[in-house]
Amino acid sequence: MxxxxxxxxxxxxxxxxxxxxxxxxxxxxxxxxxxxxxxxxxxxxxxxxxxxxxxxxxxxxxxxxxxxxxxxxxxxxxxxxxxxxxxxxxxxxxxxxxxxxxxxxxxxxxxxxxxxxxxxxxxxxxxxxxxxxxxxxxxxxxxxxxxxxxxxxxxxxxxxxxxxxxxxxxxxxxxxxxxxxxxxxxxxxxxxxxxxxxxxxxxxxxxxxxxxxxxxxxxxxxxxxxxxxxxxxxxxxxxxxxxxxxxxxxxxxxxxxxxxxxxGGNAPFVVCADADVDAAVSGAMDAKMRGGGEVCIAANRFYVHEAVAAEFTAKFGAAMAAVRTGPGAQEGVTLGPMINRAAVDKIRSLVEDALDRGARIAAQGTAPRGPGFYHPATVLTDVPDDARILHEEVFGPVAPLTTFTDEDEMAARANATVHGLAAYVYSRDVGRALRLAERLEAGMVGVNRGLLSDPAAPFGGVKQSxxxxxxxxxxxxxxxxxxxxxxxxxxx
Incomplete structure (x- = not known):
C-alpha cells in the first residue's frame, strides 16, 4: 500500500x-x-x-x-x-x-x-x-x-x-x-x-x-x-x-x-458540597461521554454531596438527555453506536440490575432502534452500593449517581474496588480537592477537570488497573x- x-x-x-x-x-x-x-x-x-x-x-x-x-x-x-x-x-x-x-x-x-x-x-x-x-x-x-x-x-x-x-x-x-x-x-x-x-x-x-x-x-x-x-x-x-x-x-x-x-478501570467522580456545579456538569460530560463512555478512564461511579445533589442531578440529567445519538458520521451526532451487540447487552444488564435493586432512571436520551448497536445516554439515581454497575466497568453512556455527606465514608466507598486507574474531584477549595485526590487510590486524578490524557504526562493505574x-x-x-x-x- x-x-x-x-x-x-x-x-x-x-x-x-x-x-x-x-x-x-x-x-x-x-x-x-x-x-x-x-x-x-x-x-x-x-x-x-x-x-x-x-x-x-x-x-x-x-x-x-x-x-x-x-x-x-x-x-x-x-x-x-x-x-x-x-x-x-x-x-x-x-x-x-x-x-x-x-x-x-x-x-x-x-x-x-x-x-x-x-x-x-x-x-x-x-x-x-x-x-x-x-x-x-x-x-x-x-x-x-x-x-x-x-x-x-x-x-x-x-x-x-x-x-x-x-x-x-x-x-x-x-x-x-x-x-x-x-x-x-x-x-x-x-x-x-x-x-x-x-x-x-x-x-x-x-x-x-x-x-x-x-x-x-x-x-x-x-x-x-x-x-x-x-x-x-x-x-x-x-x-x-x-x-x-x-x-x-x-x-x-x-x-x-x-x-x-x-x-480496566472503575473511576469515581466526586462532587463536593462547595463544587462549582456547572463546571462539574461540564466535566462530567467530558469524563463520562468522551468516546461514548467506552473509555477505560471514563467516570464510572458518581459520588455527589447531598448539599448539591438535586442541582447536579437536574443539570447533568438535562445535558445527558440532550445528547444526540446516531451514526457517528452524521452531522451533529455526539454519541455513536457501541462497538457491538454484546457491549449493548452488557450495558442493559447492568442498568436492569440497578433498577431491580431500587435505582431509578432520572434522565435518558433517545437512540435509534437500529440497525446498529445503540444505547441512550442515561442517568441513574438512588443506586445502592450492592448494584453491579458500581463494581463493574460499564463501558457505555450510563452514569450511576449516589450521594454522600461524610468525606471519609465516601473515600472508603470510592476505594473499595480492585481497580485504580483514574478518578475525578470537583471542589472550589483546591486544598480540599488535593487532599481528596491524594486519598483516592488511582494512578491519575482530574481536579476540576474532566479530561486527563496528555501525551506529555504519565498514563497508568495502580492495583489491578x-x-x-x-x-x-x-x-x-x-x-x-x-x-x-x-x-x-x-x-x-
Missing part, C-alpha cells in the same frame, strides 16, 4: 493483502480473512487478512533483522521520522477520522479529537528521542569511574484495544521507535484499519522496513502466544481488560518479559535498559 492507499482502506480489500510485514503488504500465510463491521449498521465494512502463528513468526524475524540497524541509527534521525509521521497524521486527519468512525462507531468529533491526540505521541516522543541520557561520574570511594548507559530493550510486541484504534497504537509505537526498538503490533480485531493506516504513514515518513509489523487477526491467541513464547521478544505492552491482562502476564513470565499493562506508565518521560523509559560500566580510570 502506498500513502494514497489509506483512502481505500474502508473500501474494497487490497489486492496484495493487509498484513504489514517487513515493509511489505501481504495476505495471511494461509490465506484466511475475516470481516470488520460498521457498528452503525452491523454490516461488514470490508474483509481483511487474518494473520496466524506463521505470520507472527515471520514478523518477529523481520523485526529482529531490522533491530541492529535501528539501534545504530542516530537519535536525531529517529526523531525526524517521528516528526514527519506527526505531520502526515495531521495532514490526513479527515481520512483517519473517517476510518475510526467506520470501524469503531464513535462520533466524528470524537474521532477527530482522537487523531489529534494520537498524532501528538509522535511529536512528543520525537522530542524525547534526542534526550535519552547517559551518565559518567566518580565512584564515591575513589579509584574508578561509573559509566551508565541506556540501551533499547529489544524487540517489542503490542496488543491494542478497539476503543482508541489510533491513540492506543501510537502511544506504544512512538516511544518504542524513539528508544530504538522494532515493533510487532496486533490491533484489536474489531478495528484493524486505523492501525494499518498508521503503518502506511510511518512507511511514507521513511521508517525502514521491518521496524513496524502490523498483524490484523481474529485469532489473537495464536499470534500473541507465538510472540510471548519466543525469547527474542523482550518487551510486551497490553491495553485491555484486567482478566485478559492476567492471562498474558502469566505467559510473559515464562521468559521474564518486561511488561507494561494498562487494564495495570503496571507501568505510558506517555510522558516515563513512556520512553519503558523501552530502555540500563547498563552500568565500571571503568578503571582512577581519580587524581
Amino acid at each position: 502506498n500513502l494514497a492507499g489509506i483512502d481505500t482502506l474502508a473500501k474494497a480489500p487490497l489486492a496484495d493483502g493487509d498484513v504489514f510485514l517487513g515493509g511489505r503488504w501481504l495476505p495471511a500465510a494461509d490465506g484466511r480473512t475475516y470481516p470488520v463491521y460498521d457498528p452503525a449498521t452491523g454490516e461488514p465494512v470490508r474483509w481483511v487478512s487474518d494473520a496466524g502463528a506463521e505470520d507472527a513468526r515471520a514478523a518477529l524475524a523481520a523485526a529482529e533483522e531490522a533491530a541492529a540497524g535501528w539501534r545504530a541509527t542516530s537519535p536525531r534521525r529517529r526523531s525526524e521520522i517521528l516528526h514527519d509521521t506527526f505531520r502526515l497524521m495531521i495532514e490526513h486527519r479527515d481520512t483517519l477520522a473517517g476510518l475510526i468512525v467506520r470501524e469503531n462507531g464513535k462520533a466524528r468529533r470524537d474521532a477527530l479529537a482522537e487523531v489529534g491526540y494520537a498524532a501528538e505521541f509522535f511529536r512528543w516522543f520525537a522530542e524525547e528521542a534526542v534526550r535519552i541520557g547517559s551518565s559518567f561520574g566518580d565512584a564515591p570511594g575513589g579509584g574508578f569511574r561509573h559509566v551508565v548507559r541506556r540501551h533499547p530493550v529489544g524487540v517489542t510486541a503490542f496488543v491494542t484495544p478497539w476503543n482508541f484504534p489510533a491513540a492506543m497504537a501510537t502511544r506504544k509505537i512512538a516511544p518504542a521507535l524513539a528508544a530504538g526498538c522494532p515493533v510487532l503490533l496486533k490491533p484489536a480485531p474489531e478495528t484493524p484499519l486505523t492501525a494499518l493506516a498508521v503503518a502506511a504513514l510511518l512507511a511514507a515518513a521513511g521508517l525502514p522496513d521491518g521496524l513496524l509489523n502490523v498483524l490484523p487477526t481474529d485469532r489473537a491467541p495464536e499470534v500473541v502466544s507465538a510472540w510471548l513464547g519466543d525469547e527474542r521478544v523482550r518487551k510486551f505492552s497490553f491495553t485491555g481488560s484486567t482478566a485478559t491482562g492476567k492471562v498474558l502476564l502469566g505467559q510473559a513470565a515464562a521468559n521474564v518479559v518486561n511488561v507494561t499493562m494498562e487494564l 495495570g503496571l507501568g506508565r505510558e506517555g510522558g518521560r516515563e513512556g520512553i523509559e519503558a523501552f530502555l535498559e540500563t547498563q552500568y560500566i565500571a571503568l578503571d580510570w582512577p581519580t587524581p
Whole structure:
C-alpha cells in the first residue's frame, strides 16, 4: 500500500493483502480473512487478512533483522521520522477520522479529537528521542569511574484495544521507535484499519522496513502466544481488560518479559458540597461521554454531596438527555453506536440490575432502534452500593449517581474496588480537592477537570488497573535498559 492507499482502506480489500510485514503488504500465510463491521449498521465494512502463528513468526524475524540497524541509527534521525509521521497524521486527519468512525462507531468529533491526540505521541516522543541520557561520574570511594548507559530493550510486541484504534497504537509505537526498538503490533480485531493506516504513514515518513509489523487477526491467541513464547521478544505492552491482562502476564513470565499493562478501570467522580456545579456538569460530560463512555478512564461511579445533589442531578440529567445519538458520521451526532451487540447487552444488564435493586432512571436520551448497536445516554439515581454497575466497568453512556455527606465514608466507598486507574474531584477549595485526590487510590486524578490524557504526562493505574506508565518521560523509559560500566580510570 502506498500513502494514497489509506483512502481505500474502508473500501474494497487490497489486492496484495493487509498484513504489514517487513515493509511489505501481504495476505495471511494461509490465506484466511475475516470481516470488520460498521457498528452503525452491523454490516461488514470490508474483509481483511487474518494473520496466524506463521505470520507472527515471520514478523518477529523481520523485526529482529531490522533491530541492529535501528539501534545504530542516530537519535536525531529517529526523531525526524517521528516528526514527519506527526505531520502526515495531521495532514490526513479527515481520512483517519473517517476510518475510526467506520470501524469503531464513535462520533466524528470524537474521532477527530482522537487523531489529534494520537498524532501528538509522535511529536512528543520525537522530542524525547534526542534526550535519552547517559551518565559518567566518580565512584564515591575513589579509584574508578561509573559509566551508565541506556540501551533499547529489544524487540517489542503490542496488543491494542478497539476503543482508541489510533491513540492506543501510537502511544506504544512512538516511544518504542524513539528508544530504538522494532515493533510487532496486533490491533484489536474489531478495528484493524486505523492501525494499518498508521503503518502506511510511518512507511511514507521513511521508517525502514521491518521496524513496524502490523498483524490484523481474529485469532489473537495464536499470534500473541507465538510472540510471548519466543525469547527474542523482550518487551510486551497490553491495553485491555484486567482478566485478559492476567492471562498474558502469566505467559510473559515464562521468559521474564518486561511488561507494561494498562487494564480496566472503575473511576469515581466526586462532587463536593462547595463544587462549582456547572463546571462539574461540564466535566462530567467530558469524563463520562468522551468516546461514548467506552473509555477505560471514563467516570464510572458518581459520588455527589447531598448539599448539591438535586442541582447536579437536574443539570447533568438535562445535558445527558440532550445528547444526540446516531451514526457517528452524521452531522451533529455526539454519541455513536457501541462497538457491538454484546457491549449493548452488557450495558442493559447492568442498568436492569440497578433498577431491580431500587435505582431509578432520572434522565435518558433517545437512540435509534437500529440497525446498529445503540444505547441512550442515561442517568441513574438512588443506586445502592450492592448494584453491579458500581463494581463493574460499564463501558457505555450510563452514569450511576449516589450521594454522600461524610468525606471519609465516601473515600472508603470510592476505594473499595480492585481497580485504580483514574478518578475525578470537583471542589472550589483546591486544598480540599488535593487532599481528596491524594486519598483516592488511582494512578491519575482530574481536579476540576474532566479530561486527563496528555501525551506529555504519565498514563497508568495502580492495583489491578495495570503496571507501568505510558506517555510522558516515563513512556520512553519503558523501552530502555540500563547498563552500568565500571571503568578503571582512577581519580587524581
